[in-house]
Amino acid sequence: MRRPLIMGNWKMNGSSMANESLLTGLISQVSSLQGVDIAVCPPAVYLGQVLELVSGTSIDVGAQNLSEQKSGAFTGEISGDMLRDLGVTYTLVGHSERRSLYGETNELVAAKTLKALEVGLVPVLCVGETLEERKSSQMDAVLAGQINAVIELCGADTFGQIIVAYEPVWAIGTGETATPQQAQDAHAFIRGLIAAQSPAIAERVTILYGGSMNEKNAAELLAMADVDGGLVGGASLKADSFATICKAAAE
Numbered sequence: 001m002r003r004p005l006i007m008g009n010w011k012m013n014g015s016s017m018a019n020e021s022l023l024t025g026l027i028s029q030v031s032s033l034q035g036v037d038i039a040v041c042p043p044a045v046y047l048g049q050v051l052e053l054v055s056g057t058s059i060d061v062g063a064q065n066l067s068e069q070k071s072g073a074f075t076g077e078i079s080g081d082m083l084r085d086l087g088v089t090y091t092l093v094g095h096s097e098r099r100s101l102y103g104e105t106n107e108l109v110a111a112k113t114l115k116a117l118e119v120g121l122v123p124v125l126c127v128g129e130t131l132e133e134r135k136s137s138q139m140d141a142v143l144a145g146q147i148n149a150v151i152e153l154c155g156a157d158t159f160g161q162i163i164v165a166y167e168p169v170w171a172i173g174t175g176e177t178a179t180p181q182q183a184q185d186a187h188a189f190i191r192g193l194i195a196a197q198s199p200a201i202a203e204r205v206t207i208l209y210g211g212s213m214n215e216k217n218a219a220e221l222l223a224m225a226d227v228d229g230g231l232v233g234g235a236s237l238k239a240d241s242f243a244t245i246c247k248a249a250a251e
């Protein structure tokens with residue numbers, strides 16, 4: 001009932017030439033897949049190029065970040081309206097690298113989520129705990145803080161338009177993946193947080209797993225009841241690996 005989504009986060013990687021070769025390889029392998037949504041999130045400077053390259057295919061495009069402001073004197077920032085103007089569909093919000101390296105708080109991430117919703121972008125709200133937080137049994141409180149900040153600002157019903165990505169920080173870019181059961185438990189917990197406010201919306205919300213998902217472990221993660229897709233970093237930079245993950249999620 002929830003349609004799987006596989007989303008590639010290219011982070012600060014790519015070049016005009018590399019993007020073209022990656023997408024050419026990807027399009028040829030995924031264009032006939034049914035029952036899966038596919039998107040890529042290139043660096044902002046390449047959004048226009050990537051939108052052109054995927055035009056006429058079933059691949060959608062997302063941004064990696066947006067400003068919580070509408071417009072004005074915010075040097076270096078990119079607004080949601082600009083992303084919509086280009087034709088972007090999704091935007092990541094609160095990726096753990098933005099939280100840990102650029103000081104994005106739960107409140108700022110909630111404000112960005114609201115801005116994305118206001119302009120008609122689909123926010124992909126990234127949440128997840130660090131290893132220390134997991135080891136000290138703070139995981140539930142951390143996830144609740146991250147999700148509830150958005151519920152408080154935007155309302156629980158907006159999760160009908162929000163995608164959540166559970167990304168344990170200790171699994172991002174480390175090669176260490178959550179076990180399928182660890183992912184399932186966290187996803188069920190997140191769904192439960194939304195269900196506490198709005199049970200019907202909670203059933204509908206797509207929850208992606210992210211953290212060293214690759215062509216070898218994708219199928220068993222995607223087989224879990226509450227894992228509705230993947231947010232893929234490193235493996236999304238290789239057409240074959242990303243296509244294999246997309247195939248694992250397809251009908």
Ligand code: PEP
Nearest residue numbers: 172173210211212233234
């Ligand atoms: C990510 O950047 O969201 C991510 C999950 O990265 P990786 O797949 O490389 O762990």
